[in-house]
Amino acid sequence: MIRVQNLVKSFGSFTAVNDVSFDVAEGEIFAFLGPNGAGKTTTIKMLTTLLKPTSGAIELDGLDPQKHQNETRKRFGIVFQDPSLDGDLTAWENMEIHGVLYHVPHKLRHQRSEELLKLFELWERRNDQVKKFSGGMKRRLEIARGFLHTPKILFLDEPTLGLDPQSRNQLWTHVKRVNEAERVTVFLTTHYMDEADRVAHRIGVIDHGRLVAQGTPKEIKEHTGTETLEEAFLALTGSTIRDESAGSADQLRQFAKMWTGSRR
């Protein structure tokens, strides 16, 4: 479903993604792990048509994201690191706009919105403004929205950041359910190793822009001779702390934190 070959992305003299190759099969849940600044988000941006690769090839459901932008966009859903809901609109209205933008026919749109809102336990609150939702509810709504246009692939960029264990647990249960029911391929990034261990069928570990390990959670643990995925991750990527230089997005995030008191 996703095929990446020798993917490279450089910004000036800095190489964010360096010769990365991997495959994700249909219906698979693939976790992309790496320390801060390892190249996870850059890779997702290239996979989702937002960034042009410097070199290498990407195929999403047989399509090149750069050559067939709109066709590719119809085939995936994405949940970003930062929230992308409209807080002044209701849950239902957020779903409606998404459905219209993805050309989902009227009847099907309503039917699927209802199904998904019920599945993600948001149906009772569908007419409430999203700004009144808790962090976990907003996340669930974003994921439900991502499934609305029946994508073949769902990208989740750190979807559980800032959520309590209950919400995290519930969120993954829902994602797994849709993954099994609709055979949706899921490509996710997270910093919680226990989540990746539990949810993902296969894992890729990226560090300094290079893919350093790839396989099932079990294979990776065996390969590194460690007990838990967290130990395996540290064995692969070392224990030095990575400090990303703060870009404009980080500055904005700081600002948002100041104003809203919490990240989400």
Added chain:
Amino acid sequence: MRAIYILWLRELKRYVRSRAQIAASLGQPMLYLLVLGFGLGPVFQRAGDGSYFQFVAPGVIGMSVLFSSIFSGLGLLWDRQFGFLKETLVAPVPRLQIMAGKTLGGATVAMIQGLLVTVVCVIAGFRPAHLATVPIAFLFLALIAVVFAALGVAIGSSLQDMQGFQLIMNFLVLPIFFLSGALFPLKGLPKLLGYVTAADPLTYGIDGMRAVLLNLTHFGAMTDLIVLASVGSVLLVIGAHRFSKIEI
């Protein structure tokens, strides 16, 4: 077309739901209208220029449209990192349609805001010279709204952080307002000030409104119309171009 419509509708819904903001945004125009309108009235009268309140009302209406429309575009900076905009940028919809929905929505909201201020002006005692020409004044209102919504989108698409926002406010939005002749007559200005005001698009919007509402014009309503329409077209093209270059 459905995409443009739903994004336009979104801007309208957001506006209608932010009642506190609507009330707050009426405060500043009212301050200018009542304090300057009545405060400078006697001086203006003595200078032989008639009622300052009548003179300044179109200026205050233009100001509210300027602020409202330009801020809707500047909001892009925030919206693309923490808001809904990012969702629209990965949707299978051409960027041009998203920009059109956003700009038209912002311009419509600014027009409604302008109408509200007009109502406030009329309640406070503003009287147009002829009722028949009032609809043409709304045409000028709409043109001001489109010109500055497009400018806002062009700038909002290019900004990288919140510091830039302050710069734009102090070195662009406020000068556009103060140099537009909203508060003072354009005739007999010092040469340099005359040139600068003539380079400000808002000048033509307010002059146009005065032409049709008060029979008082510096450039002539036709010139105003042509200048506004051409500046608007150019800014729409620039806005669309800048918007297509947004990276998230």
